[in-house]
Amino acid sequence: MHCQAPSIKAEDLDALDRRLIDSYQRGLPVCTRPFHTIAERLGSSEEEVLARLERLQAMGVLSRVGPVFDHARAGASLLAAVAVPEAERDAFAELINAAPGVNHNYAREEPAREHGYNLWFVMTAPDEPELEARLDDLERRLGVPILRLPMLEGYHIDLSFPIPWAELERA
Amino acid sequence: MKTTDDLSLAATGATLSTPSSEAERRLRGLLEQGLPITSRPWRTLAEQAGMAEGQVMACVRRWQADGMIKRLGLVVKHRRLGIQANAMVVWDVPDERVAEVGRRLAREMAVTLCYRRPRRLPDWPYNLFSMIHGTHRQRVLSELDAIVQRQGLEALEHRALFSTHAYRQCGGRYVREEAS
Numbered sequence: 001m002h003c004q005a006p007s008i009k010a011e012d013l014d015a016l017d018r019r020l021i022d023s024y025q026r027g028l029p030v031c032t033r034p035f036h037t038i039a040e041r042l043g044s045s046e047e048e049v050l051a052r053l054e055r056l057q058a059m060g061v062l063s064r065v066g067p068v069f070d071h072a073r074a075g076a077s078l079l080a081a082v083a084v085p086e087a088e089r090d091a092f093a094e095l096i097n098a099a100p101g102v103n104h105n106y107a108r109e110e111p112a113r114e115h116g117y118n119l120w121f122v123m124t125a126p127d128e129p130e131l132e133a134r135l136d137d138l139e140r141r142l143g144v145p146i147l148r149l150p151m152l153e154g155y156h157i158d159l160s161f162p163i164p165w166a167e168l169e170r171a
Numbered sequence: 172m173k174t175t176d177d178l179s180l181a182a183t184g185a186t187l188s189t190p191s192s193e194a195e196r197r198l199r200g201l202l203e204q205g206l207p208i209t210s211r212p213w214r215t216l217a218e219q220a221g222m223a224e225g226q227v228m229a230c231v232r233r234w235q236a237d238g239m240i241k242r243l244g245l246v247v248k249h250r251r252l253g254i255q256a257n258a259m260v261v262w263d264v265p266d267e268r269v270a271e272v273g274r275r276l277a278r279e280m281a282v283t284l285c286y287r288r289p290r291r292l293p294d295w296p297y298n299l300f301s302m303i304h305g306t307h308r309q310r311v312l313s314e315l316d317a318i319v320q321r322q323g324l325e326a327l328e329h330r331a332l333f334s335t336h337a338y339r340q341c342g343g344r345y346v347r348e349e350a351s
Contacts, residue, residue, distance in 0.1 A: 007250070007252060007253035008252055024244045024245050025244045026243065026244045028243045030213075030231050032214075032224065034338045050209070052338070055249060060248055061252060064205025064206075064246050066204070068242050068243075069199075069202075069203070069239060070238055070239055072310065092261065094338075096338070097338055100253070106340075107336040108333060108334050108335065117295075120336075121339075122328050122330070132240050133284060149300075153287040154246075154285070155270075155285040168252060
């Protein structure tokens with residue numbers, strides 16, 4: 001959640017860290033000792049893998065180890081946006097973060113500034129009626145209309161893209 | 172031959188009966204926070220959810236098979252690694268072409284998410300959303316140019332909205348919280 005912390009240097013992650021990240025953004029084995037299985041495949045030990053994962057989590061490189069649920073099946077969610085004065089953006093963002101079910105909240109800028117939507121967030125809820133109720137409630141608190149953009153069709157939904165290690169080292 | 176799963180079931184004396192929906196709901200809530208980083212994470216989760224270890228693994232496999240779980244593994248915070256630039260590129264695509272263009276964009280390596288969403292006229296004319304991540308804004312923009320050329324999308328109105336600040340970035344929490 002502390003996204004403004006300075007980035008980790010790619011050099012701080014050694015070959016084993018990188019292989020863990022490169023190999024296991026998906027396909028974590030579902031067996032009694034998954035980290036033992038991973039260690040065997042990577043030629044390491046279970047203790048070492050557990051220690052690496054603990055460290056990567058503590059560094060904030062990993063938000064967690066676990067499943068990513070399909071939004072559409074796991075409950076209700078939608079992308080929402082509001083247009084607020086830039087000077088008051090932080091205060092509006094705080095109100096949004098305080099609402100139940102908000103899991104992403106970004107300031108975005110659009111160079112041409114033609115539409116003014118500068119806060120974008122994802123609202124989630126157990127079901128559609130609850131989602132609408134949460135948005136209606138938040139809309140009252142914010143006092144500005146919320147642009148509601150539910151997903152109609154997904155063509156590609158996967159954030160487990162390859163990490164450009166070499167490019168990060170040059171940065 | 173007995174698998175380790177069979178052995179663990181035998182050890183806990185549990186059978187693979189279907190856990191209660193209440194226990195499954197608890198398990199979902201626990202999984203959304205991630206696995207404990209321990210030698211036997213499923214056992215820990217099983218204890219917390221009131222299930223057997225074998226039932227937890229069976230549940231996870233079922234959710235993987237039916238698509239409820241999209242992937243299982245390390246969830247990376249790209250920003251923390253220095254992949255700081257991310258553009259939400261929004262497109263205004265004629266309705267009859269949106270599925271075709273969406274699938275084209277999805278084929279591009281740099282495009283990590285691609286959805287169709289409704290227009291909200293007159294405020295919002297864009298109906299296709301794609302996400303492009305990169306180390307720097309300029310790299311993301313040149314990648315976008317390359318995609319437009321490769322896929323022949325020059326005629327489509329589009330905008331790149333770069334994130335300038337992340338107020339929150341975390342996994343979904345869909346399970347209803349206990350009344351407190």
